[in-house]
Amino acid sequence: MSERLTLTGRLAALAALFVSVIASGQAQAQVGRDARNCFAVSDEARLWKHCRAAAANARETPTVRARAHGRLADLFRARGDQERSIQELNAAIALDPDNLRYVSNRAVAYSYKGERERAIADYGQIIARDPKNSLHYFNRGVDYADGGELDLAISDFTQAIKLKADFFEAYDNRGAALFLKKDFAGAAADFDKAIALAPTFANARYNRGVLLTEQNRLDEALKDFDEAVRLAPQDPNVHLKRGKTLWLKGETQKAVSEFTQTLQVAPGSAEALQLRAQAMLRLDDPARAVTDYTLLLRLRPDDVSAYLGRAEAYRLAGDLPRALLDLDDAIKRAPANPHPLAERARARLERGDLDGAAADSEAALALDPNSAAGLSVRGAVLAGRGQPGDALKSLDRAVALAPDSEDARRRRAELLAKQGELRLALGDYDALIARNQREPRLYWSRAFVHARLSEFDRAVGDLDQAMRLDAGNPGAMLFERAKFKRLKGDAQGALADLSAVIDIGQAQLGPAFFERATLRARAEDYAAALGDIDQALARGVDDVRAHNLKGWVLVKLGRAADALYSADLALSKDPQAAFAHDTRAHALEALGRRDEAIGAYRRALELDPAEDEARAGLKRLGVED
Amino acid sequence: MIICPAMWRVAPVVFALLLCLCQPSLGGDGADLRRRAEAGDAAALFELGKAYQTGDGVGRDQRRALGYYERAAALDHWPAVNNLAAAFERGDGVKADPSRAEALYARAAAAGQMVAQYNLSALLLKRQAGSETDARAAALMRQAAEQGHINAQIALASLLQSGRGVDAAPEAALDWLRKAAATGCAPARTALAYAYQRGVGAPANLTAAIALYRQAAEAGDATAQYNLGLRYARGEGVARDDAVALQWFVKAADQDFPHALNALGVLYERGTVAPQNHAEALRLYRLAAERGNVDGQTNLGIALRDGAHAPADPAQAAMWLTLAAAQPAGDAARAALERLRQTMPPARLRKAQEMAGRWRPRPPARGGVTATEAQGCPNG
Structure with a gap:
């Protein structure tokens, strides 16, 4: 804003x-x-x-x-x-x-x-x-200023000041006219003078606050607005501007409170409703945004931007059918405007309606061939239809037309990552994050690109940031972080993260137990590994790797008969798994069933000649492969 | 100056006196129970004692309850011995007699009664009697913990973290907390969260800490609610969000949690997320102060000293600042008191110090912090 x-x-x-x-x-x-x-x-x-x-x-x-x-x-x-x-x-x-x-x-x-x-x-x-x-x-001078004849207005205010040296309202208005002419230094001097002449004159405080906001001196602006609010608590404009300044400062919650105060003083302020609704969207509170947009539409039943805003709120709340109804209404009211069409295309795309999205994006592009939103959806549709080359062309154009468009860049980053163009994808994610540092999904996605590039420290850093911004799904994030730590060789760190996943007790419990069992087995802590693998199996991890790991751990714990049972179970899941044949061979060897062990080792090597454990086993048993 | 919400330091191990009340009430057939009791059945005597103690199906009568407990205890019914000991410890229906309580606890504990082991351990720890007693207490706590007593598991973890009565073993402490938390006990989750927050026994992990605080907070644990609010207020491990912080502080304050009362007061005084309300801030500081919270006492003392939003009352200010200054975290209070000393006649200051000497913390309000049993921590 x-x-x-x-x-x-x-x-x-x-x-x-x-x-x-x-x-x-x-x-x-x-x-x-x-x-x-x-x-x-x-x-x-x-x-x-x-x-x-x-x-x-x-x-x-x-x-x-x-x-x-x-x-x-x-x-x-x-x-x-x-x-x-x-x-x-x-x-x-x-x-x-x-x-x-x-x-x-x-x-x-x-x-x-x-x-x-x-x-x-x-x-x-x-x-x-x-x-x-x-x-x-x-x-x-006031009339000249109203008509935009600022030089004439300034001349009249100056004359008024000459005739009446303490005319603080004239200083204030001349300051306002200078502000509109972008002579900020002159405006500041006049507002200062007006305030010096009449310290309780709220208007000059307010105007100086506006000037300071324009100069991005937000803290100083807020001080002036605070004073203006104190002097004129019933003036809705002061609350509104104070709210906007807080919004610019990123203090959205406080801005909401100020817009609410504006509405208490001026219940029919459409601008306050609109701003509060936007703030609610930023605060990730789409339900309250919907309420405000609905009130706004009662005041302005044909306000296309309100329909678009409410549609966005519904979309964020996951209520795509209602979002689409609002977008229909926006399109009815502004049929020549490509923006509502592009928005409906986006909503249809999210709903999985590729044909509908394609129709809307083409309609938007017919109205405006340079509609970045239309091009972005077209790119996504083409990607969905398996035409990545054309999709990238469309997305490249969308990004070139609207470099700030998060939508197009995000889609391009996803497509590039899918295509294996990891450095290019990373460039897009970097740009997206530079613009929006509060979106956890961006860090999450970038983490995986970093990991694919073996940049594990960066991947871990991105997941840290994602976790800070989104406290809602820590189990899954810690689980992924553990994987990245393991890949970079930080087994202790991975172990700690997996323990945390287990302590939290949310999603990924079975896989977390399995991963921890693997790490513990590698660290030769077989008893602990066995406990974990049993927990993993009890939680539905029922694949060849899990049963094989249990078999291997049991071999190491000297429980060869149990190990053989687990190895057989593993092979029942995947008879071609060389590592499971190797485990079975170890169990048989430990049980003294030499010939069967030799057969199992040979089968393991047949399936995977790189199975060195099997080769060593054969050697141990006096057999050359 | 406002004293900001303080970091909650160590999960306080609440050595709540526990009674053996877990066995099912015989309920309906009271006549049969009495018949069996009169015939010398220890379990029936215990059940009757319990019924009279809790008023379950009969009028509550602690003296009669103790009579039945004594008869059951004479027959070596260990839960009855524990409950009798608890009555002597609290002075409930009898004259308080800590020595007799200890002897009775010791008898039941030696017989393996886990509640008695926990109660005796707590009694010994409260005495602050020295390393030998602490070691005995820790051993008893371990016996109770190993039998599955959840409060004992949490308490033992605390001892292992601090090294009191045992060699410090933070990793072992974490394992005990995990055992306790796995039962769904909210305070255990809070303690586990705190260990993750501070990196005690495991690498510090704010994400895990916050997830565990959230689980415990949603289960109604006031300490977790406050700590979760504090993370949001400070943006530690989560994006800073004063509105969410306020929401959790309110929940904890509703349970009379002193730190939360003070924190809420700070938010009302600042008026950043809640409407500014100095009177409400002062009320909350007072509630926190009356419960012994050092920050509440400091904020109240400063407010009464400066008279910015309430009539100045130097004597009361000096009393609250003196109380806060005597606490380990009372640096701000000591500085504030020093400033007050410079303007206050010595006689009035002495009077304030006398008042501070007579002051006693107010017990939590009714319906205050939920009992651990109600938070998923059955203790036998």
Whole structure:
């Protein structure tokens, strides 16, 4: 999330401050009863009645009638009816053209109505007649800034400051305009000055926080936002920006809390809902993201990005059917947008629907031949259909078009690893991890590539990191780490990891006992190895290697009859296993059944001439092979 | 200054006094039981004693229970001898008499009664009487452990780790913990996790430690809940996640676990993951402090000294800081107390020290830390 922070709303809010200042005035004497009541009452119904009567009363002086129109204009402005407010002010100006406050209020009404040009024209008129009043320059500056005419706005704010040296709002707004012009040093100086003049002015703190965020000085920004929150706790914008800054700092949980506070102050804030939903996705809490996206869709039923976001949340929660329904809705609302099509292609691919994924990715690419997401899915489809060369071409293009796309690069890395292009795969995994250091699956996958390259230390390091990031499946990860340690020759380390797998007692228990038995047998700790191999067999490890290992261990423990039984069991699993014939031969030799032993050794060598133990056995028995 | 959640140091071996209550209650046919008891059947006498002690099918009556135990004990019914000894040790229904308790335990232990072996061992260890007594205690603990007494297995592992009463043998300690943990006993898993965390008897392995803490925490072990929370709070072996840490601290604090009460207080004071609430933080520090937790006492003392979020109370502050400073991990408290001393009249300081001298820790609240039997550690 790296959107631009804008300040326009703040500038407009300041303009409102001056309307009421200018509208207040002193009632004049020697007027009729309606006019007196019009200027004195605050009750809306009575004000309406008396001011209408006074404005229409031809016996009143034009000044008094103009004032009655002015009061009615205030009434309409308070109701948000800028059009009728302007009508009343037009009448007032016609009756009392020398009174600047009616023109000034009309300018503000034009501003609120969005008729910026007319507002600026009115301010021009006032400034020509009252050039020493800083407020007029300030308010015109706000309108210039709203229209993006930043140089003119800066000029007006500067003039306002010249006329009123402690005009902190003008410093603040000039700072905002300089910020929008990317003159960050000038903006910082103005915000500092505004804060020095008015330390309790929340807006300048907020604006400086925005500037510091833009400069990636996040800790300093947060200090300003903290102060702004303290000064204006009910301002949802401050909470929202503080949340965004926390998000940028990677403090997602705190950001969520800030977005929640934004929603408490402004329950209808779609932006806060959207941001909180995104944060929930980052926190791996798709269920709560779904809730927020659903609320967002109630506020904005046609928001395609909300449908896409909710689909992503459903996808992460493993609910692909609902994800697909949301993607259908997004496609219906934006049929010419390739992105929802590419997303549906991805979801269909995950569901194993290669044809559907192919159709969607081709449709996305028809709309935008450079859709990286479309190319990525096309690559995956081609790989799935056994066309790795074409798949790689498609994925290469996807990565070239969107080097930051995790999806395409990950698919390419997987395909390259499958193709045996291990160094290239490693390059992709390195790039992926450099961008996303919190994803355990990436470390897990890279570990296996390292292991295939015999880089066992790196493989172990990657698994360490994967385990740190994903505490949910330690048994499987420790089991793999033990294998890598064994392959690099660290038998003690492997033994310790296998013991930990067994202590945890989760997945891979049988294989862990078998692996540990193997290591213990190699270390000639046959009694312990026998205990482990029995545990492995009891847990369903029932293959030739397991029974053979038990036979071998029993031979070493001097239990030749039991060893023969195990060797026979091993051979019943795989009669062509040379090592099992060798074990059987050893058992027979120990039992004194010389001829049978010789036969078994010979059979072992027949099946595997490299079976040196068998050759040694024959020699021991005085037979040359 | 906030004292952060402290590393839980050593799995405390809780030498809970155990009664022999494991045999099935005779329940329904009470008349038959009484008939057999009157006829001098030791097992029936024991069962009746047990029924009166626990109030199972009869009104609870400890004196009558002891009467039946005495009669059974006279017939060398060893579980009855153990229960009688336990009553003398606790002063339950009789005047506490540690010497008689020890003698009775010793009689049952010599006859091979494993609960009595464990209880006698625990009694001897509590005395801190020296190496000879410790060696005797360790030998008894090993006898009970070898008979399958799970608490004894955990306790023996602790002795083997520390070398108290036996030669230190961390690998053997780990094997005992594995035996105990294999029964599904949650505190044993916690102790095993701690060994993995610290690398005692096996290479340090935080992944295994966390997996075991999680199993024990999910089974309701407060120590595991706190330690798991601490790993998340510090990002040790897992990605740092204050929200998950909070969740586990809350579970442990709900069981009145003092370290967790303090840790939770810290989170409320900081307001980073839970809404900032100084009053709640102070309440939690007080609960931890009242249970003797050094960090809780320090945090409470500092809060009362500074009066930042509660009225300052230098006398109370001095009392809590004095208590914390007297503990081995009381460095922060000693520094804080030193600062307080500079501003406090000596007479008031003396009064605070007197208060500290009279202070006694508050026992855990009802429904506090779950008994080991309820955590899958049957002990016979």
